[in-house]
Amino acid sequence: MADTPWARRRARAPSRLGAAALVLGFAAIGLAGTVANLAMLLPGGGWWAAIVRPDAGLPDQLLAAYSFAPRLVVSLLAGAALGLAGAILQQVLRNPIASPTTLGIESGANLALSAALIWMPGLLGFGREWVTLTGGLLTIAVVFLLSRRSGFAPLVVILAGMVAGLYCASLAALLALFESHYLAGLFLWGAGSLSLQGWEEPLFLAPRLGLAGLAAILLLRPLALLGMEDAQTRSLGLSVGMVRLAALLVAVALTAFVVASVGCIGFIGLAAPALARIAGARRIGPWMLASAATGAALLWATDQMVQVAAVISAQMIPTGAVTALFGAPLLLWIIPRLRLPPAAAGSLSVQLGQSVGRPGRRLLLLGGLLLLALTLSSLIGPTATGWSLALPGDPSSAWALRLPRALAALAGGTLLAVAGCVLQRLTRNPMASPEVMGVSAGAAGGLTVAIFLIAETSRLEQMLAASLGAFLALIVLLLAARVSKANPERIILAGIAIGALLDALVSVLMASGDPRAILLFNWMTGSTYGVDASTAGASLLAALVLLALLPLVRRWLGMLPLGEDTARALGVPLGAGRLLLLMIAAVATALATLLVGPLSFVGLVAPHAARLLGLRRPLSELYGAALIGAFILVTADFLGRTIAFPWQMPAGLVASMIGAPAFLWLLSRKQDLA
């Protein structure tokens, strides 16, 4: 009766021993690291005395008492808070993907801090915690608002949360991009460094976390009942909405305190509850306790290892980014072992079947719109003296500078939209898209490795590295899908893990202050800057070839969404068809990522928009999405070049400014229809 979500089907008796062993395992690593670090800091021993009564004349003792010890305590506190927050969120939303990270709470808090640092540094005088708390609360409020109509249905909340989180991350990236490269403090905070010089942070965290923990204990019984069907719960006299809201607030507060205190510590809130569940803690009370304990032990162990590594490498390594770096692969390992509920995506399923109205005319109209946007964007633009018309033929005309960028944006939008369409149909998952599934992240990761390992990279090498990365991400996804029989949620979860892995990698690189990281970051925002005519031409050609090939796979795209049995009955070679479609998606994503970066949202939004326009048959949906994707990015490129002239915003980032709200609007509309 008081089970954690989706544990009921397991017949085995719950074994608390497993969870305890898990916690003890991490704690053992933490303890070993602690001993190692203390031995390096105070070789003469007398550790406890040094921490409790440091000799003010001995710097090493002061370091132990005011830096090492509070840092250890904060790692335990923050880990426990995030583990508990994750467990509460997962219980409330009945969703194993729920966590402070995937609901956008961390990103929102971080964005608020960035904005305050740049525009209202005076605000920080009141305390960073209020700024981050406001940011986290605002983000979750938006997520609630968007999912309110669905009665906080799990999938809708996660969708809104992920998109809101990515949106906040994009905005923070934009802010950072306009800041000079002289300051790296913003990135440091985002990467979650645990470096401390006193007991203020533990003293700040402890009472607040204590209060939130108390609230969690009070909510335990109502939360346990939430594990049941809504109707059952209601019949027991519980206001489902109120219980959820209260629990969510506790979880947000836990997260916001941690972000306010030490920054973003990625993935603990996702990994700890999941690990605890796998280890055998299934009744809600023990599970939450185990989640908190696992989180604490996990962060303790990670942070001690980070400190050992920092001594060896003589470089500061941000702990938060490292937890994400290790948390992501850990999650990939967990995914096939997770017990998931049957997909509850009724109102969000991909609508298939007959197109509404006359698809040909709609496609023609979309094509006309795209042509108009392309023409306007290359002909008109601001100059230092005002807007002017630039005509082709004039060699000094800005036309020659604008058209390649617009064409590159067009090609990127087309490719992403096609990739998104294929992935959504293939997985029958409305959340699927190259951005959300980590395929873009894989491409970006491949490029990152190339940039840091090879001194000079040509365009072709970059292309190869990006494709390789995208393929690698897809192979990991395929493996996850194979083990989990292509369960949509699992694929998305694997995608999130890959995306977080890239995020962590870039965070570590950014915090190091390596200027190449800033160039990489610049590229990751999706800029068409400096695209020359030949690159634009080649990209356009690639997009056109892809569009021309699409009719060949029409049959598979039409069949696969109907389900494996139907498809098999109709004689579709399942394995080959799926593999080919995935390869198409990977290549398209790799090409597009090189042009417009990994976070444009176009691959997620364009297919939805096409279906919304009534284009629901495979081919008309694909072509419609391609035209819409191209239109969004051409417009984004134009806006990026003009609205802040002479500053230029990257097209990919501007597209996400358009794409994310558009998607959220779509989301609330769909709830209305349902």
Add this chain to the structure above:
Amino acid sequence: MPSRRAVMLGGLSSAALPFPNAWGATARQGAVELRIVSMDFGLAETLIEMGLPPVALPDPASWTQWVVEPALPPGIVNLGTDREPNLEILAALKPDLIVTTPYLDAIAPLLARFAPTKTFSVYAPPVGHAFDRSVVATNQLAAALGREDAGEALIARTQACMDEARRHLAAAGLAGRPVLAVNFLDARHVRVYGAWSLFGDVLERVGLVNGWTQPSNYWGFSTVGIEALAASPASRLVYLEPIAADTLGRLAASPLWRSLPFVKAGRVIRLPAVLMFGMLPSAMRFARQLTLHLAGERNDG
């Protein structure tokens, strides 16, 4: 220097209009001035000191936040960010020369489409002394402009400035004292300038000792938690503006910070902004600010 700037103001005010036709119409009086676009603040300050200010810069508005001195002449065209300077403006400006750094190697071929582009290396691998490299780069820049005399004069001025600062600091009894130079990133982290940095080199040249001896990157800094400063023997710490509003208050609450020798001695000294990745003019500004605030032991911490 001011007189030369005044002479040039006439030419520069027209430089504010990056409109192709305006250029043909504006006949330059006197000597033919090169129309230089600088992609880097360090190169720009060197150009200004040599009497050849650039016509355009990325984000000139942030000059007062990071460089301050030498003052930027009015009418400098904004190119946007340094990573992505606005090519349409660059095309309209029709510059004679673009000067850039290895940091922007990725866009150098792009810039070369609009004007001859020369790269000057101060902050680039392999690690080297920023001051010495700035001297070399200043000579190269002067040679590229055919103004070797102005380059030599600037180097001589810088040397004189270092010598003067050394005399003042020695007179104040500070010779050989270890000093830490940092920027606060937040209340928990600093960027500390090491042996290769411009600030580190200036500290040695004015007769002080850099209190940070750990290896740093080729920009000359290390990003560390404040507790790492405890390992330094420094008896003084200078920090540069800008600094976030809550940093000093939070630091004051930290027992570890309060236990650091320079904090206990009340020798935490605030300096106005100096470009940390600059060239010789920034070296001069840093030396002058050190003299002003250290020799006078004005304590703003």
